[in-house]
Amino acid sequence: MAAMAAADHPRILLHRFLSLELCKELEFVHRSCCSVGYRPSVFSTTLSHLIATNCAHLILPFLPIRERIKEKVEELFGCEFELFVEFTGLISWCRGACIGWHHDDNRPYLKQRDFAVMDGERLTLTLWFTRNSAHDEDAKLMALLSQAAENYKFDKRECYLPSPASDNMYWFSHDQSGFDIRCARVHLLGYSFCSTSDVKCTTSASSNDSLELLNEPLRLGRGDEIFVKEFVNSLHALQVLQFYYWKAPELEKSRRETAGDMESSRSSILRKSSDMELKLPCNHELAETILGAIYYKEPETIFDWDGLSAAVAGWENYSTKLRRDLSSFMPYWLSNETIFYVNPLELQICKE
Known part of the structure:
Protein backbone atom coordinates (compact mmCIF):
# COMPACT_ATOMS: atom_id res chain seq x y z
CA MET A 1 0.00 0.00 0.00
CA SER A 163 41.73 23.69 8.09
CA PRO A 164 40.85 25.11 4.65
CA ALA A 165 40.76 22.98 1.52
CA SER A 166 42.63 24.09 -1.61
CA ASP A 167 41.85 27.67 -2.67
CA ASN A 168 40.28 26.63 -5.97
CA MET A 169 37.52 24.86 -4.04
CA TYR A 170 36.34 28.26 -2.76
CA TRP A 171 36.69 30.21 -6.02
CA PHE A 172 33.44 31.08 -7.81
CA SER A 173 34.16 31.89 -11.44
CA HIS A 174 31.81 33.85 -13.72
CA ASP A 175 32.51 35.53 -17.10
CA GLN A 176 36.25 35.93 -16.56
CA SER A 177 35.64 37.33 -13.10
CA GLY A 178 34.92 35.77 -9.75
CA PHE A 179 35.18 35.81 -5.98
CA ASP A 180 36.34 33.65 -3.11
CA ILE A 181 33.31 32.31 -1.21
CA ARG A 182 34.96 33.00 2.14
CA CYS A 183 35.62 36.64 1.23
CA ALA A 184 32.14 37.05 -0.24
CA ARG A 185 30.29 35.81 2.83
CA VAL A 186 32.39 37.99 5.13
CA HIS A 187 31.93 41.04 2.86
CA LEU A 188 28.15 40.62 2.64
CA LEU A 189 27.97 40.80 6.41
CA GLY A 190 29.87 44.10 6.36
CA TYR A 191 33.34 42.86 7.34
CA SER A 192 36.73 42.39 5.72
CA PHE A 193 39.82 40.26 6.29
CA CYS A 194 42.77 42.18 7.71
CA SER A 195 46.41 41.58 8.50
CA THR A 196 47.43 40.55 12.01
CA SER A 197 50.06 43.31 12.01
CA ASP A 198 50.33 46.87 10.73
CA VAL A 199 52.58 45.72 7.90
CA LYS A 200 51.35 47.19 4.62
CA CYS A 201 49.30 44.72 2.57
CA THR A 202 49.75 44.93 -1.18
CA THR A 203 48.14 43.11 -4.07
CA SER A 204 50.27 40.16 -5.08
CA ALA A 205 51.36 39.74 -8.67
CA SER A 206 49.58 36.39 -8.55
CA SER A 207 45.95 36.02 -7.52
CA ASN A 208 46.70 32.55 -6.21
CA ASP A 209 49.45 33.92 -3.98
CA SER A 210 47.16 36.58 -2.50
CA LEU A 211 44.44 34.01 -1.81
CA GLU A 212 46.99 32.00 0.17
CA LEU A 213 46.78 34.79 2.77
CA LEU A 214 43.38 33.38 3.67
CA ASN A 215 45.10 30.29 5.02
CA GLU A 216 47.30 32.37 7.35
CA PRO A 217 46.48 34.12 10.66
CA LEU A 218 44.27 37.18 10.14
CA ARG A 219 41.78 39.51 11.80
CA LEU A 220 38.27 40.78 11.03
CA GLY A 221 37.71 44.43 10.22
CA ARG A 222 34.49 46.46 10.16
CA GLY A 223 34.42 50.07 9.05
CA ASP A 224 37.53 51.79 10.38
CA GLU A 225 38.02 49.30 13.22
CA ILE A 226 39.63 45.88 13.56
CA PHE A 227 38.71 43.14 16.03
CA VAL A 228 41.76 42.41 18.16
CA LYS A 229 41.19 38.63 18.11
CA GLU A 230 43.59 36.75 15.82
CA PHE A 231 42.07 33.86 13.88
CA VAL A 232 44.20 30.99 12.60
CA ASN A 233 42.74 31.30 9.08
CA SER A 234 39.75 32.58 7.13
CA LEU A 235 37.55 29.57 7.88
CA HIS A 236 38.08 30.07 11.60
CA ALA A 237 37.03 33.73 11.31
CA LEU A 238 34.08 32.89 9.07
CA GLN A 239 32.76 30.20 11.42
CA VAL A 240 32.85 32.56 14.40
CA LEU A 241 31.16 35.30 12.38
CA GLN A 242 28.40 32.99 11.13
CA PHE A 243 27.97 31.67 14.67
CA TYR A 244 27.46 35.26 15.85
CA TYR A 245 24.64 35.81 13.37
CA TRP A 246 23.08 32.44 14.17
CA LYS A 247 23.11 33.01 17.93
CA ALA A 248 22.70 36.81 17.98
CA PRO A 249 19.53 36.91 20.16
CA GLU A 250 21.01 34.55 22.76
CA LEU A 251 24.34 36.37 22.77
CA GLU A 252 22.60 39.74 23.14
CA LYS A 253 20.58 38.47 26.12
CA SER A 254 23.71 37.07 27.77
CA ARG A 255 25.58 40.29 27.09
CA ARG A 256 22.87 42.39 28.76
CA GLU A 257 22.83 40.12 31.81
CA THR A 258 26.60 40.35 32.29
CA ALA A 259 27.09 43.93 31.07
CA GLY A 260 28.37 45.07 34.43
CA ASP A 261 31.11 42.45 34.48
CA MET A 262 32.36 42.96 30.92
CA GLU A 263 35.19 45.20 29.88
CA SER A 264 34.47 48.03 27.49
CA SER A 265 34.28 47.03 23.83
CA ARG A 266 37.04 49.57 23.20
CA SER A 267 39.50 47.00 24.53
CA SER A 268 38.42 44.57 21.79
CA ILE A 269 39.32 46.71 18.79
CA LEU A 270 42.20 48.37 17.01
CA ARG A 271 42.16 51.36 14.70
CA LYS A 272 42.19 50.29 11.08
CA SER A 273 44.23 51.80 8.28
CA SER A 274 43.63 51.11 4.58
CA ASP A 275 46.95 49.27 4.41
CA MET A 276 45.81 46.61 6.89
CA GLU A 277 42.97 45.19 4.78
CA LEU A 278 44.01 42.18 2.73
CA LYS A 279 43.98 42.97 -0.98
CA LEU A 280 42.28 39.95 -2.52
CA PRO A 281 41.01 39.34 -6.08
CA CYS A 282 37.33 39.21 -5.15
CA ASN A 283 34.57 40.85 -7.19
CA HIS A 284 32.25 42.02 -4.41
CA GLU A 285 29.60 43.37 -6.78
CA LEU A 286 29.36 39.95 -8.42
CA ALA A 287 29.14 38.31 -4.99
CA GLU A 288 26.21 40.54 -4.02
CA THR A 289 24.48 39.76 -7.32
CA ILE A 290 24.96 36.00 -7.03
CA LEU A 291 24.37 35.48 -3.31
CA GLY A 292 21.86 38.24 -2.69
CA ALA A 293 22.67 40.52 0.23
CA ILE A 294 19.05 40.39 1.39
CA TYR A 295 19.78 37.03 3.01
CA TYR A 296 22.45 38.56 5.25
CA LYS A 297 20.40 40.96 7.33
CA GLU A 298 21.78 42.34 10.57
CA PRO A 299 20.54 40.56 13.71
CA GLU A 300 17.84 42.32 15.66
CA THR A 301 20.44 43.83 17.95
CA ILE A 302 22.78 46.79 17.76
CA PHE A 303 26.20 45.56 16.67
CA ASP A 304 29.10 45.94 19.05
CA TRP A 305 32.41 44.15 19.40
CA ASP A 306 31.43 42.71 22.78
CA GLY A 307 28.81 40.64 20.97
CA LEU A 308 31.46 39.25 18.65
CA SER A 309 33.73 38.57 21.63
CA ALA A 310 30.90 36.57 23.20
CA ALA A 311 30.50 34.71 19.89
CA VAL A 312 34.15 33.62 20.00
CA ALA A 313 33.61 31.98 23.40
CA GLY A 314 30.22 30.58 22.35
CA TRP A 315 31.62 29.06 19.15
CA GLU A 316 34.48 27.45 21.09
CA ASN A 317 32.04 25.92 23.59
CA TYR A 318 29.79 24.68 20.79
CA SER A 319 32.71 23.15 18.88
Whole structure:
Protein backbone atom coordinates (compact mmCIF):
# COMPACT_ATOMS: atom_id res chain seq x y z
CA MET A 1 0.00 0.00 0.00
CA ALA A 2 2.83 2.38 0.84
CA ALA A 3 4.44 1.72 -2.55
CA MET A 4 1.14 2.42 -4.30
CA ALA A 5 0.72 5.62 -2.33
CA ALA A 6 4.21 6.71 -3.34
CA ALA A 7 3.37 6.07 -7.01
CA ASP A 8 0.16 8.09 -6.76
CA HIS A 9 1.79 10.92 -4.82
CA PRO A 10 5.47 11.23 -5.88
CA ARG A 11 5.99 14.22 -3.58
CA ILE A 12 5.41 13.81 0.12
CA LEU A 13 5.25 16.93 2.29
CA LEU A 14 6.14 16.47 5.95
CA HIS A 15 5.26 19.71 7.70
CA ARG A 16 7.56 20.80 10.53
CA PHE A 17 9.73 17.74 10.01
CA LEU A 18 12.76 19.79 11.11
CA SER A 19 12.71 22.44 13.80
CA LEU A 20 13.56 26.03 12.92
CA GLU A 21 16.58 25.91 15.23
CA LEU A 22 17.95 22.81 13.51
CA CYS A 23 17.46 24.48 10.12
CA LYS A 24 19.42 27.48 11.34
CA GLU A 25 22.19 25.20 12.59
CA LEU A 26 22.46 23.57 9.16
CA GLU A 27 22.50 27.02 7.59
CA PHE A 28 25.36 27.98 9.91
CA VAL A 29 27.35 24.88 8.88
CA HIS A 30 26.83 25.55 5.19
CA ARG A 31 27.58 29.26 5.21
CA SER A 32 30.77 28.76 7.19
CA CYS A 33 32.11 25.64 5.44
CA CYS A 34 30.78 25.32 1.87
CA SER A 35 32.85 25.07 -1.29
CA VAL A 36 31.98 25.43 -4.98
CA GLY A 37 29.56 22.79 -6.22
CA TYR A 38 29.24 20.47 -9.18
CA ARG A 39 27.66 22.99 -11.56
CA PRO A 40 27.52 26.80 -12.05
CA SER A 41 26.06 28.89 -9.21
CA VAL A 42 25.93 25.89 -6.89
CA PHE A 43 27.68 25.63 -3.52
CA SER A 44 27.91 22.44 -1.48
CA THR A 45 28.79 21.13 1.96
CA THR A 46 29.26 17.37 2.05
CA LEU A 47 30.07 15.21 5.05
CA SER A 48 33.34 14.11 3.45
CA HIS A 49 34.32 17.76 2.91
CA LEU A 50 33.67 18.55 6.58
CA ILE A 51 35.90 15.66 7.66
CA ALA A 52 38.65 16.68 5.23
CA THR A 53 38.73 20.26 6.58
CA ASN A 54 39.02 19.21 10.24
CA CYS A 55 35.35 19.95 10.86
CA ALA A 56 34.25 16.34 11.36
CA HIS A 57 32.37 17.37 14.50
CA LEU A 58 29.97 19.34 12.28
CA ILE A 59 28.61 16.14 10.75
CA LEU A 60 26.82 15.39 14.04
CA PRO A 61 23.78 17.67 13.42
CA PHE A 62 23.15 15.69 10.21
CA LEU A 63 22.97 12.24 11.82
CA PRO A 64 19.54 12.25 13.51
CA ILE A 65 18.09 13.89 10.38
CA ARG A 66 19.55 11.19 8.12
CA GLU A 67 18.07 8.48 10.31
CA ARG A 68 14.61 10.06 10.47
CA ILE A 69 14.45 10.63 6.72
CA LYS A 70 15.74 7.14 5.96
CA GLU A 71 13.08 5.59 8.22
CA LYS A 72 10.37 7.68 6.56
CA VAL A 73 11.51 6.72 3.05
CA GLU A 74 11.65 3.01 3.99
CA GLU A 75 8.16 3.26 5.46
CA LEU A 76 6.81 5.03 2.40
CA PHE A 77 8.22 2.51 -0.09
CA GLY A 78 7.76 -0.57 2.07
CA CYS A 79 11.45 -1.46 2.21
CA GLU A 80 12.29 -1.35 5.92
CA PHE A 81 15.96 -2.06 6.73
CA GLU A 82 16.85 -2.31 3.03
CA LEU A 83 18.20 1.16 2.25
CA PHE A 84 21.67 2.67 2.55
CA VAL A 85 22.46 6.38 2.48
CA GLU A 86 24.51 7.03 -0.63
CA PHE A 87 25.01 10.78 -0.25
CA THR A 88 24.30 13.49 2.32
CA GLY A 89 24.95 17.14 1.65
CA LEU A 90 23.76 20.71 1.93
CA ILE A 91 23.40 22.21 -1.53
CA SER A 92 22.60 25.84 -2.24
CA TRP A 93 21.64 27.32 -5.57
CA CYS A 94 22.08 31.02 -6.11
CA ARG A 95 20.67 33.59 -8.50
CA GLY A 96 20.78 32.37 -12.09
CA ALA A 97 21.30 28.73 -11.16
CA CYS A 98 19.32 25.88 -12.66
CA ILE A 99 18.06 23.45 -10.06
CA GLY A 100 17.46 19.78 -10.82
CA TRP A 101 18.98 16.37 -11.40
CA HIS A 102 21.54 15.38 -14.01
CA HIS A 103 21.12 12.26 -16.06
CA ASP A 104 23.74 9.74 -14.96
CA ASP A 105 24.51 6.69 -17.12
CA ASN A 106 25.45 4.74 -14.00
CA ARG A 107 22.32 5.84 -12.14
CA PRO A 108 19.46 6.02 -14.68
CA TYR A 109 16.99 7.03 -11.98
CA LEU A 110 18.54 10.50 -11.99
CA LYS A 111 16.68 12.36 -14.73
CA GLN A 112 17.25 15.91 -15.96
CA ARG A 113 14.74 18.21 -14.25
CA ASP A 114 15.71 21.84 -14.14
CA PHE A 115 14.15 25.02 -12.84
CA ALA A 116 15.77 28.34 -11.95
CA VAL A 117 16.31 30.45 -8.83
CA MET A 118 14.99 33.94 -9.56
CA ASP A 119 16.80 35.63 -6.51
CA GLY A 120 18.92 34.96 -3.31
CA GLU A 121 20.23 31.60 -2.16
CA ARG A 122 18.15 28.43 -1.85
CA LEU A 123 19.53 25.90 0.64
CA THR A 124 18.50 22.25 0.42
CA LEU A 125 19.42 19.20 2.48
CA THR A 126 19.94 16.46 -0.11
CA LEU A 127 20.04 12.72 0.51
CA TRP A 128 20.34 9.87 -1.99
CA PHE A 129 19.38 6.32 -1.05
CA THR A 130 20.34 2.97 -2.54
CA ARG A 131 19.78 -0.72 -1.96
CA ASN A 132 23.34 -1.44 -3.10
CA SER A 133 25.65 -1.61 -0.09
CA ALA A 134 28.62 -0.90 -2.37
CA HIS A 135 27.42 2.71 -2.54
CA ASP A 136 27.00 3.06 1.23
CA GLU A 137 28.24 6.51 2.25
CA ASP A 138 29.13 5.41 5.77
CA ALA A 139 31.90 3.06 4.63
CA LYS A 140 33.65 5.92 2.83
CA LEU A 141 33.16 8.31 5.73
CA MET A 142 34.47 5.79 8.24
CA ALA A 143 37.62 5.39 6.14
CA LEU A 144 38.13 9.17 6.18
CA LEU A 145 37.49 9.37 9.92
CA SER A 146 39.93 6.55 10.60
CA GLN A 147 42.64 8.22 8.51
CA ALA A 148 42.32 11.41 10.53
CA ALA A 149 41.69 9.73 13.89
CA GLU A 150 44.50 11.63 15.63
CA ASN A 151 42.67 14.92 15.08
CA TYR A 152 39.57 13.64 16.85
CA LYS A 153 41.21 12.95 20.18
CA PHE A 154 39.63 15.36 22.58
CA ASP A 155 42.80 15.84 24.60
CA LYS A 156 44.37 17.79 21.75
CA ARG A 157 44.32 21.54 22.35
CA GLU A 158 41.99 23.46 20.02
CA CYS A 159 41.43 20.33 17.93
CA TYR A 160 38.25 21.89 16.53
CA LEU A 161 40.02 24.60 14.49
CA PRO A 162 39.14 24.28 10.78
CA SER A 163 41.73 23.69 8.09
CA PRO A 164 40.85 25.11 4.65
CA ALA A 165 40.76 22.98 1.52
CA SER A 166 42.63 24.09 -1.61
CA ASP A 167 41.85 27.67 -2.67
CA ASN A 168 40.28 26.63 -5.97
CA MET A 169 37.52 24.86 -4.04
CA TYR A 170 36.34 28.26 -2.76
CA TRP A 171 36.69 30.21 -6.02
CA PHE A 172 33.44 31.08 -7.81
CA SER A 173 34.16 31.89 -11.44
CA HIS A 174 31.81 33.85 -13.72
CA ASP A 175 32.51 35.53 -17.10
CA GLN A 176 36.25 35.93 -16.56
CA SER A 177 35.64 37.33 -13.10
CA GLY A 178 34.92 35.77 -9.75
CA PHE A 179 35.18 35.81 -5.98
CA ASP A 180 36.34 33.65 -3.11
CA ILE A 181 33.31 32.31 -1.21
CA ARG A 182 34.96 33.00 2.14
CA CYS A 183 35.62 36.64 1.23
CA ALA A 184 32.14 37.05 -0.24
CA ARG A 185 30.29 35.81 2.83
CA VAL A 186 32.39 37.99 5.13
CA HIS A 187 31.93 41.04 2.86
CA LEU A 188 28.15 40.62 2.64
CA LEU A 189 27.97 40.80 6.41
CA GLY A 190 29.87 44.10 6.36
CA TYR A 191 33.34 42.86 7.34
CA SER A 192 36.73 42.39 5.72
CA PHE A 193 39.82 40.26 6.29
CA CYS A 194 42.77 42.18 7.71
CA SER A 195 46.41 41.58 8.50
CA THR A 196 47.43 40.55 12.01
CA SER A 197 50.06 43.31 12.01
CA ASP A 198 50.33 46.87 10.73
CA VAL A 199 52.58 45.72 7.90
CA LYS A 200 51.35 47.19 4.62
CA CYS A 201 49.30 44.72 2.57
CA THR A 202 49.75 44.93 -1.18
CA THR A 203 48.14 43.11 -4.07
CA SER A 204 50.27 40.16 -5.08
CA ALA A 205 51.36 39.74 -8.67
CA SER A 206 49.58 36.39 -8.55
CA SER A 207 45.95 36.02 -7.52
CA ASN A 208 46.70 32.55 -6.21
CA ASP A 209 49.45 33.92 -3.98
CA SER A 210 47.16 36.58 -2.50
CA LEU A 211 44.44 34.01 -1.81
CA GLU A 212 46.99 32.00 0.17
CA LEU A 213 46.78 34.79 2.77
CA LEU A 214 43.38 33.38 3.67
CA ASN A 215 45.10 30.29 5.02
CA GLU A 216 47.30 32.37 7.35
CA PRO A 217 46.48 34.12 10.66
CA LEU A 218 44.27 37.18 10.14
CA ARG A 219 41.78 39.51 11.80
CA LEU A 220 38.27 40.78 11.03
CA GLY A 221 37.71 44.43 10.22
CA ARG A 222 34.49 46.46 10.16
CA GLY A 223 34.42 50.07 9.05
CA ASP A 224 37.53 51.79 10.38
CA GLU A 225 38.02 49.30 13.22
CA ILE A 226 39.63 45.88 13.56
CA PHE A 227 38.71 43.14 16.03
CA VAL A 228 41.76 42.41 18.16
CA LYS A 229 41.19 38.63 18.11
CA GLU A 230 43.59 36.75 15.82
CA PHE A 231 42.07 33.86 13.88
CA VAL A 232 44.20 30.99 12.60
CA ASN A 233 42.74 31.30 9.08
CA SER A 234 39.75 32.58 7.13
CA LEU A 235 37.55 29.57 7.88
CA HIS A 236 38.08 30.07 11.60
CA ALA A 237 37.03 33.73 11.31
CA LEU A 238 34.08 32.89 9.07
CA GLN A 239 32.76 30.20 11.42
CA VAL A 240 32.85 32.56 14.40
CA LEU A 241 31.16 35.30 12.38
CA GLN A 242 28.40 32.99 11.13
CA PHE A 243 27.97 31.67 14.67
CA TYR A 244 27.46 35.26 15.85
CA TYR A 245 24.64 35.81 13.37
CA TRP A 246 23.08 32.44 14.17
CA LYS A 247 23.11 33.01 17.93
CA ALA A 248 22.70 36.81 17.98
CA PRO A 249 19.53 36.91 20.16
CA GLU A 250 21.01 34.55 22.76
CA LEU A 251 24.34 36.37 22.77
CA GLU A 252 22.60 39.74 23.14
CA LYS A 253 20.58 38.47 26.12
CA SER A 254 23.71 37.07 27.77
CA ARG A 255 25.58 40.29 27.09
CA ARG A 256 22.87 42.39 28.76
CA GLU A 257 22.83 40.12 31.81
CA THR A 258 26.60 40.35 32.29
CA ALA A 259 27.09 43.93 31.07
CA GLY A 260 28.37 45.07 34.43
CA ASP A 261 31.11 42.45 34.48
CA MET A 262 32.36 42.96 30.92
CA GLU A 263 35.19 45.20 29.88
CA SER A 264 34.47 48.03 27.49
CA SER A 265 34.28 47.03 23.83
CA ARG A 266 37.04 49.57 23.20
CA SER A 267 39.50 47.00 24.53
CA SER A 268 38.42 44.57 21.79
CA ILE A 269 39.32 46.71 18.79
CA LEU A 270 42.20 48.37 17.01
CA ARG A 271 42.16 51.36 14.70
CA LYS A 272 42.19 50.29 11.08
CA SER A 273 44.23 51.80 8.28
CA SER A 274 43.63 51.11 4.58
CA ASP A 275 46.95 49.27 4.41
CA MET A 276 45.81 46.61 6.89
CA GLU A 277 42.97 45.19 4.78
CA LEU A 278 44.01 42.18 2.73
CA LYS A 279 43.98 42.97 -0.98
CA LEU A 280 42.28 39.95 -2.52
CA PRO A 281 41.01 39.34 -6.08
CA CYS A 282 37.33 39.21 -5.15
CA ASN A 283 34.57 40.85 -7.19
CA HIS A 284 32.25 42.02 -4.41
CA GLU A 285 29.60 43.37 -6.78
CA LEU A 286 29.36 39.95 -8.42
CA ALA A 287 29.14 38.31 -4.99
CA GLU A 288 26.21 40.54 -4.02
CA THR A 289 24.48 39.76 -7.32
CA ILE A 290 24.96 36.00 -7.03
CA LEU A 291 24.37 35.48 -3.31
CA GLY A 292 21.86 38.24 -2.69
CA ALA A 293 22.67 40.52 0.23
CA ILE A 294 19.05 40.39 1.39
CA TYR A 295 19.78 37.03 3.01
CA TYR A 296 22.45 38.56 5.25
CA LYS A 297 20.40 40.96 7.33
CA GLU A 298 21.78 42.34 10.57
CA PRO A 299 20.54 40.56 13.71
CA GLU A 300 17.84 42.32 15.66
CA THR A 301 20.44 43.83 17.95
CA ILE A 302 22.78 46.79 17.76
CA PHE A 303 26.20 45.56 16.67
CA ASP A 304 29.10 45.94 19.05
CA TRP A 305 32.41 44.15 19.40
CA ASP A 306 31.43 42.71 22.78
CA GLY A 307 28.81 40.64 20.97
CA LEU A 308 31.46 39.25 18.65
CA SER A 309 33.73 38.57 21.63
CA ALA A 310 30.90 36.57 23.20
CA ALA A 311 30.50 34.71 19.89
CA VAL A 312 34.15 33.62 20.00
CA ALA A 313 33.61 31.98 23.40
CA GLY A 314 30.22 30.58 22.35
CA TRP A 315 31.62 29.06 19.15
CA GLU A 316 34.48 27.45 21.09
CA ASN A 317 32.04 25.92 23.59
CA TYR A 318 29.79 24.68 20.79
CA SER A 319 32.71 23.15 18.88
CA THR A 320 34.22 21.63 22.01
CA LYS A 321 30.95 19.89 22.91
CA LEU A 322 30.59 18.44 19.41
CA ARG A 323 34.21 17.27 19.45
CA ARG A 324 33.64 15.58 22.79
CA ASP A 325 30.54 13.84 21.40
CA LEU A 326 32.43 12.79 18.27
CA SER A 327 35.18 11.27 20.39
CA SER A 328 32.56 9.34 22.41
CA PHE A 329 30.70 8.10 19.32
CA MET A 330 33.74 6.86 17.40
CA PRO A 331 34.14 3.50 19.23
CA TYR A 332 30.47 2.66 18.58
CA TRP A 333 30.78 3.59 14.91
CA LEU A 334 33.91 1.51 14.48
CA SER A 335 32.43 -1.56 16.17
CA ASN A 336 29.18 -1.33 14.16
CA GLU A 337 30.86 -0.18 10.93
CA THR A 338 28.21 2.47 10.48
CA ILE A 339 27.68 6.09 11.48
CA PHE A 340 24.65 6.81 13.63
CA TYR A 341 23.46 9.20 16.31
CA VAL A 342 24.00 7.99 19.86
CA ASN A 343 21.66 9.41 22.46
CA PRO A 344 23.85 11.01 25.20
CA LEU A 345 21.68 9.42 27.91
CA GLU A 346 22.09 5.94 26.41
CA LEU A 347 25.80 6.60 26.03
CA GLN A 348 26.10 7.46 29.72
CA ILE A 349 24.22 4.29 30.71
CA CYS A 350 26.54 2.18 28.56
CA LYS A 351 29.59 3.72 30.21
CA GLU A 352 28.22 3.03 33.68
